[in-house]
Amino acid sequence: MPIEDVDRIAAETGFSGVVSIDRAGEVEFAKAYGLANRTYQVPNTLDTRFGIASGSKGFTALVVHSLIRDGVLKLSTTARSLLGDDLPLIADDVTVEHLLTHTSGIGDYLDEEGDLQSNDYLVGAVHELTTTEAFLPLLDGIPTKFKAGERFGYCNGGFVVLALLAERAGGAGYHELVRERVLRPAGMTRTDFLRADELPADAAVGYLDGMDRSNVFHLPVLATGDGGIHTTAADMSTFWRALFAGDIVTDVDEIVRARVDVPSESMRYALGFWRHETTDEVILIGGDAGVSFKSTHDRHTSTTRTVLSNTAPGAWPIARAIM
Incomplete structure (x- = not known):
């Protein structure tokens, strides 16, 4: 689409963020809009790092796949075999594959099938959530929603459980597993887990919808398996190229093979x-208080389209237009 159309949509919607389109590593369009920090009037740039919420579920999945490659996990591994006595309401037949495909049926600490609003306070004591193990009290005591494998039911908690299983099978913390098994092999030098209460100068502050208030009390202070890493548009292009080049894992076709139809989202x-x-x-898609993100990759044309925003509604109008 013409650059003028992106500019028009950005102006009409007050877009704050970055838009990028590249083909085989050649940038066709890249532009930053709005402010990374409204208090100090710091503009967004192409190098600004944005939280991507559930966008980093794909990184969690790749850590799990790398552990499967190493022989310490299988798709058929049950969660119970590594959870022991933790989270007793997770059914004994729930497997890694169920968790990866959102078909586990386990109860969710952050249930998106409910009537959630982007500005809602949902998590509780967010400052305590600095490790995957710290999420156990949040995940505990939530009844099963349906039998494993019965249907698709998007589940944030399932990816926290995956991070926990990865830690216990891989012998390292989740953050280091992502760095060692995804970010470094991919060459993603501008992507990392940033504490929400001490963001560096090159990271965008996430703002609540219709307010100049930040999202610092709305999200875990440090992201884990269900999402929240910070990245740039250029690093997302680097990620997609590395993924399909086999630099992160080799069985890419099996990983991205559609397993479940999700008619409610018009996707698989x-x-x-x-x-x-x-x-x-x-x-990859992510949305949260002060965060919206979408990145698509067409392997046949090697085209990546990425929109990152530091507001909850920001990315969607432009994403619809360019994707």
Whole structure:
């Protein structure tokens, strides 16, 4: 689409963020809009790092796949075999594959099938959530919603459980597993887990919808398996190229193969990645208080389209237009 159309939509919606389109590593369009920090009037730039909420579920999935490659996990591994006595309401037949495809049926600490609003306070004592183990009290005591494998039911808690299983199988903390098994092999030098209460100068502050108030009390202070890493548009392009080059894991086709139809979203779901309803595009999406993100990759044309925003509604109008 013409650059003028992106500019027009950005102006009409007050877009704050970055838009990027590249083909085979050649940038066709890249532009930053709005402010990374409204208090100090710091503008967003192409190098600004944005939280991507559930966009990093794909990174969690790749950590799990790398552990499967190493022989310490299988898709058929049950969660119970590594949870022991923790989270007793998770059914004994729930497997890694169920968790990766959102078909586990386990109860969710952050249930998106409910009537959630982007500005709601949902998590509680967010300052305590600095490790995956710290999420156990949040995940505990939530009844099963349906039998494993019965249907698709988007589950944030399932990816926290995956992070916990990865830690226990991989012998390292989740954050280090992502760095060692995804970020470094991919060459993503501008992507990392940033504490919400001490963001560096190059990171965008997330703002609540219709307010100049930050999202610092709305999200875990440090992201874990269900999302929240910070990245740039350029690093997302680097990620997609590395993924399909086999630099992170080798069985990419199996990972991105659609496993479940999700008619309510007009998409399909693979193992940690969304798939377009009819085309071969692979998609990562994230949305939260002060965060919206979408990145798509067409492996046949090597085209990546990424929109990052530091507001909850910001990314969607432009994403719809360019994708």
